Amino acid sequence: MRKTLSALAALLVLPATALTVAPPASALQLGLCTGSTTTTYTPALTGTLKSTTATGADDASLCVVPTHPALHGFTGPFTGTQDLSCTSILTPGSGTETLYWNTGQVSQWSWSNNFQNVNGIETGTATGPITSGPMTGSTLTQVIALAPTTLADCATTGVSQVTGSSTWTFA
Template identity: 30%
Template sequence: MRSVRGLLVVVALATSSLLLPQFPAHAAPGDLTCAESESVSYSPGLLTTRRPVDVSVHNTLSCTSLTNPAVTGGHVRATIRGLDRSCTDLLASGSGSYTITWNTGDTSTIGYTRSANYVLGTLVIVESGTVTAGRFAGDSVTHVVELLNLNLLACLAEPGLTSASGLGTYVFA
C-alpha cells in the first residue's frame, strides 16, 4: 500500500509539472537590441529664432535578435522639409512616428513620445513607444541617443547649427 501511495505521488507530481505553466527562471531578453550611429543635418542651420528648416536624419543600426536572427541591421533615412525650428526645439518633448527599414527588406513603424536633456555638451534624447506596424508589431521600443559635442554657440549667428551626430541604442521587447 505504501509503495502504491508513493507511486501515486510521483505520478501526480510529474503530471502537475506537465499541466501547470512553466515560467523561466528570469525574464526573457527583448526581441531585438541595436547599436546606432545617428547623424542629423539642418538646412539652413538652427538659430535662436524660429525659421523654416529642412531636417535630414540618417541612422544606421547594427542589431542582434534572438527571436529573429536574420535581422542584423537597419536604417532610418528621412528628410522633413519646412519645419519651423530653432535651437530651443532641441530640448522639446513631443511625439511622432518613423519607419525603420531592416536589412531583410521588412520595415517597422514606431510611434513614440520624446524627452530630451542637455548635459555637458551632449543632448540626450529618450524615445519610448510601440511598433505600430510591420516587423516586431506590438513590441515596446526604447530608443536612447546621445548627440555628442553639440556646439550651441553656433545658434547665435549664421550659418547656425548645421549638424549633430552621436551614438544610441534601441531595445525592442
C-alpha cells in the same frame, strides 16, 4: 515616414563625439541595436527662429535579435519642416517612423519622446510600439546621446548637421 521635427529638434544640439549609450533596463529584452542618428538642417540653425527642413536617418548598424536572427540592422529615414533655432530644439514630440531592415522587411514604429541634459550630454529617449512588420507587438526604446552644445556656431556659420550615438532596445 516622417518624424515630427519637435522630436528631431533634440538632435540639433551639435555634433557628438563617440559616445556610448547604455540601453534602458527592461524585464525582457527581445533585441538590441546600436548605431547613430544624423540630422541635416536647411537652412542651418542660428539664434533666429525660422522655417527649417530637417532630413536624416536613424542607422542601426549592429542588431542582435534572437527571435529574428536574420535582422542585423535597419535604417529609419525622416524629414520634416518646422520653425527652429539653436535655442528651440529640445522639445518633446511624437510621430511614426518606418524601419527598413537589412532583410528588405519593413516595420512601423509609433513613438513619443523626451529630452534632458545628463552631465552636459543632451540625451533623448523615444519609446513606443512596433505596429507592423518584424517585431510587431514589442516596445522599441531609442536612447540618443549628443555632445554638449557649442553655441558659438549658432552665432557664426550656424549648425547644419548633428550626429549622435543611439541604442535601440526591443522589449
